Amino acid sequence: MEAAMRVGLLGLGRIGAVHAATLAAHPLVDELIVADPVRTSPYGRPGDPFEADAVVIASPTGTHAELIVRACERGLPVFCEKPVAATVAETVKVLEASAGNRVQIGFQRRFDPGYVAAATALRAGELGELHRVHLVTADPAPPPAEYIASSGGIFRDCHIHDFDILRWVTGREVVSVYAQGANLGAAFFAEAGDVDSSAALLTLHDGTLATLQGSRYNGGGYDVRMELAGTKRTQVVGLSSRAPLHSAEYHSPEDLLPRPDNPWPDFVARFEAAYRGEIDAFLRADRSLCSIEDALEALYVAEAADLSLREGRPVEVAEVRR
Numbered sequence: 669m670e671a672a673m674r675v676g677l678l679g680l681g682r683i684g685a686v687h688a689a690t691l692a693a694h695p696l697v698d699e700l701i702v703a704d705p706v707r708t709s710p711y712g713r714p715g716d717p718f719e720a721d722a723v724v725i726a727s728p729t730g731t732h733a734e735l736i737v738r739a740c741e742r743g744l745p746v747f748c749e750k751p752v753a754a755t756v757a758e759t760v761k762v763l764e765a766s767a768g769n770r771v772q773i774g775f776q777r778r779f780d781p782g783y784v785a786a787a788t789a790l791r792a793g794e795l796g797e798l799h800r801v802h803l804v805t806a807d808p809a810p811p812p813a814e815y816i817a818s819s820g821g822i823f824r825d826c827h828i829h830d831f832d833i834l835r836w837v838t839g840r841e842v843v844s845v846y847a848q849g850a851n852l853g854a855a856f857f858a859e860a861g862d863v864d865s866s867a868a869l870l871t872l873h874d875g876t877l878a879t880l881q882g883s884r885y886n887g888g889g890y891d892v893r894m895e896l897a898g899t900k901r902t903q904v905v906g907l908s909s910r911a912p913l914h915s916a917e918y919h920s921p922e923d924l925l926p927r928p929d930n931p932w933p934d935f936v937a938r939f940e941a942a943y944r945g946e947i948d949a950f951l952r953a954d955r956s957l958c959s960i961e962d963a964l965e966a967l968y969v970a971e972a973a974d975l976s977l978r979e980g981r982p983v984e985v986a987e988v989r990r
Contacts, residue, residue: 676717795898889931
């Protein structure tokens with residue numbers, strides 16, 4: 669796909685608008701065709717996105733499966749925002765229907781420089797033997813109630829990014845999950861069968877332990893971090909001057925601890941470069957991309973976490989596999 673091409677974009681919501689700007693400015697895109705039933709864009713022209721050389725899907729979750737299959741039936745390379753589908757069964761069907769086609773799923777953390785550096789250091793042996801991983805994903809404010817009602821829950825909607833990046837950075841698989849949650853904020857989380865605070869213990873296939881925590885009420889700003897502790901050193905992703913962390917140990921500028929006077933406001937700002945990177949990788953097809961198989965593996969972990977939360981017990985990931 670190194671020649672200039674026409675790209676069709678479905679969906680002009682928050683992420684769709686980001687992708688539209690990226691695609692319009694990309695040197696490999698000579699025409700952008702956009703489609704959204706209610707929104708318009710200053711980039712590209714309205715039209716049939718399937719009359720293109722490649723398709724980018726940023727429409728609502730419930731449309732993803734059908735649109736991926738439709739694009740594959742036309743032999744078009746596909747980039748689709750996560751998730752592939754709302755359930756494991758439907759994701760498996762899309763996987764089977766798309767066999768032989770190039771499909772990339774939008775787990776943008778794989779293209780963030782911090783996660784790339786951590787994966788490189790771990791694989792080069794710079795951390796020594798990995799003994800522990802800690803992951804954090806915390807939103808500054810909750811999404812709307814109507815979004816939560818159809819999101820699939822915090823583990824499928826939010827922490828599935830943590831599950832994917834845990835697999836990608838460490839090269840290890842999650843074999844069991846013990847998840848907990850709490851509702852400390854708005855009533856609409858409990859009404860939707862969801863939680864606004866989350867924690868989980870994950871065991872990887874080699875016995876390495878990973879801990880996870882999340883929140884929909886991190887008022888200091890958007891906080892996404894990954895800590896990898898090895899026998900030689902610990903490496904942290906997301907520990908920058910914009911991390912919303914106030915250290916009790918800060919005494920002078922020489923301490924070089926985060927001073928979050930300008931914290932990350934949301935995931936779009938935090939992962940701006942990563943969103944551009946994943947689209948560039950899709951257009952060039954020159955990097956290891958997140959496949960439907962990868963997305964399914966992350967979904968299995970999310971399913972196990974959700975089941976653990978509801979039943980109050982550790983759950984083996986094998987239990988939720990097809």
